[in-house]
Amino acid sequence: MEKTNKHSISFIYLNGHSYTAMRKEFLYLEIANRIAFQITSGNIKAGDRLPSVRQLCQLHGIGMNTAKRIFLELESRSLIETRPQSGYFVSQQLASKLPLPQSSSPSLIANDKEPIDLTTKVYGNIGNEDLTLFSIGVPSGNLLPLAKLKKEIIRATTTLHEGGTEYEPLQGNVKLRRTVAARSPSWGGRLSEQDIVTTNGGMNALSLCLMALARPGDTVAMESPCYPGIFQLALSLGLKVLELPTHPVTGIDIDTLRKVVSKINLCLLIPNFNTPLGSCMPDAHKQEVVDLLATHAIPLIEDDIYGDLHFGPIRPKCCKAFDKGGNVLLCSSVSKTLAPGYRVGWIAPGNYLPQIMKLKLVHALSSTSIIQEAVGNFLWTGNYDKHLRQLRRTLADNYQRYAQTIAENFPAGTRVNHPQGGLALWVELPPHIDTRRLHDLAIRQGISIAPGRIFTLQEQFQHCMRLCIGLPWSDHIRLKLKQLGALAKAL
Template sequence: MKRYEKFADDIAELIRSGVLAAGQRVPSVRYASQTHGISPSTVFQAYYLLERRGLIRARPRSGYFVNDTFSLAGLGDRAPEPDLRPAVAAQVSESTEVDVSELVFSVLESIKNPDTVPFGSAFPSPALFPLQRLARSLSSATRDMDPRMVVSDLSPGNPSLRRQIALRYMVAGQMLPMEELLITNGALEALNLCLQAVTEPGDLVAIEAPAFYACLQVLERLKLKAVEIPVHPQHGIDLVVLEQALRRYPIKACWSMTSFQNPTGATVPEARKRDLVELLRKHEVPLIEDDVYAELYYGQHAPKPAKAFDTEGLVLHCGSFAKSLAPGYRVGWVAAGRYAQKVERLKLMTSLCASMPAQAAIADYLQHGGYDRHLRKLRHSLEDQQRAMLGAIARYFPAQTRVSQPSGGYFLWVELPETVDSLKVFQAALAQGISIAPGPMFSPTRRFKPFIRLNYGTPWNDTCERAMEMLGKIIRSMMGADAGRRS
């Protein structure tokens, strides 16, 4: 162990044991270096390490202080009061400053371990993707790459890839001028750019409740405020509440996952999508449509996106290959309607363009790789896996459990008995090597306490089955404990 690691561990122990309390200043570099007989740079290295571990934090001009932020071990005690409003609230909640990062980062960090059963993951299993075939596309596409494209193919992106994407829109019945398409570093960047293009810091944005936590993080980063609109587990965002909110607040944008919503799995029916577009048009509010699960439908056809009903260029439609073909390649896109140029310029100012080999590889694969064949197989796998997980819930979870049954994607939204705290379930499950996504991750107001999101994107096997059994036990034990305390 290096000297700075040793010193960092000493300080960490002081924090854990409460000698250094939250908010307290840690010893100054000069003091620590003198009293411990180590060099100032060793002290600094130790403090960086502690900072990276989330234990302390630098304040400009004042030194380092013990963090009072979320820590997994102490979470249960400081969790917010239960908020058991039904998932479909009757009215608009107030707008909220968004600060959900600590919780989200803690959860994400904990599920990076590849040995954890990934029910809490945001990704389907990489085993479901044709990664070898993609690597071949990568080889042949970069072998033939014209070096000059380094200059000519900056944003909006690889023309052949954009043509392939436009073709897929066309086959789905939607004419999209190729010039509207911009390639991004995954859909997450597309969503960031779109939201920045249509808002200023401090603006209100209508989001879903529950919402995908990345949406909350983008709002937080851009200093926007959230107006939460309830999502019905079957037919998605509540248009009546949205209309009230649009009348009542100066909302500048609406963000919605209209198909296979994360976390609920809800899909807005086509007629309602038309209504949603019309409602937003009436208020001249742009819709940022996060449609990354579009290809993962179990029915005969893909549900049409809201974009299909947009005649005014007010829908900014974001897609990605990360969930259907090439995780890790970081290739997404946006068709941003009337905001296309503004978004493209923001992209040029932010990261210039997406990685060219990855773009070229996916363009090649779309032309020669058998994407549709792969997608058919993928959809079947996901549907089978959903059936397996629903079966396991029926076998192992308490009888009061309620669960969605989405027609696509790879998430189940599970409502546990209302006394169960999903954050405690998260911790107990993680201790058993199982990850889940607790409900409060999906709300800036930390609602959905008795909810969990389960990922069935992994081919079902004995480990999954045993993990579900263990989860069921954990949940039941918490009902017991709670019931016990009450009596």
């Protein structure tokens, strides 16, 4: 592997976990993130007193200025408050956290019908600058390192042979594959560049996997609710979808998967911060799912597109980390973290590498050389991890602000998920409120939401909606959420 500069990525291993090493000047942020995670996960309660500045210094072996900077950081996120002569306390605002949505309970019958008109209506608003797009699950361009990405594009045109005009190797850009492999210990993996195939975005990765594994009429098990684009992809290939009951914190119900495993041909899951529920499967559950499917020779397609957006101090593991026999096909991309429009993704397909390579030859031949080289360089340097730290902090702050505004302005009985990462806020309104009707009313006030019905192939989630927390917080966003709450109350 080629040498890197002083800002290159490196990995620290601690208690069996791995995560990207921070430079010394970010020590305060690492400690602040750990405390923030304890608060948002409920381990430290609203009103609890925090250690004093002096105690924090002793606990972490840091100086007074660093400790003060940590408290300032937590105050800026509205997580703590100062009480004169008393010290620092967890903000009482957190006490108004809304209850969790209920676990889903879909019918365990494979389905192939979709609400195509509603889905088209919602996603037809992509790029509409006249709307506040709570409906589109990507980070705003204002949260992305656009200037640095432009520099990497220019750099790629000057360093690639023939300026990047030639075809890439079929398996994909070498720099990108090396970087993805080098970063795999952060989620418990041990990949090499030969294990990875690059793709034109995350959906292209999933598409190649489904085409490689399934035939028309086969049944694929998925979370319920789930991203509508995955439903559409499966149905376009002639597949049937069996939706699994899913808990908003821990993900799919494994007992149900065990009961239906003989009825499915493959499984497609988003174990880390799936959209729209935002659940994250515990490691023990991931291990159990991987072992169960391997025992029955059922492939698992794992979409880890949100894994890097964890709010806590340590990135969650992937199911691929527990894969001993090559039965898991890991898919990911930078569409939710860095550049949605660049369409850069990859697959670590395990035993199915030959099938994926054959399909890529037929359907793509080559990836976009300049773009993949640029993204590979950006990930290779410390720029990507620096960007992720800021983005994760912003998203965690946004979740708190969105949830607080919803608690204050939405109808009584509203429930909201408590994600520990990702971009999705799943809002469950009282049962009599139809979010399809709410969507139509909100559009008239310049607000676009994603009604819950588009995240399923069954008649469920009519009173739910997904809101994206990837928009920069502002008075405008607060106003639009208040307007949305007023419309919901009127219904």
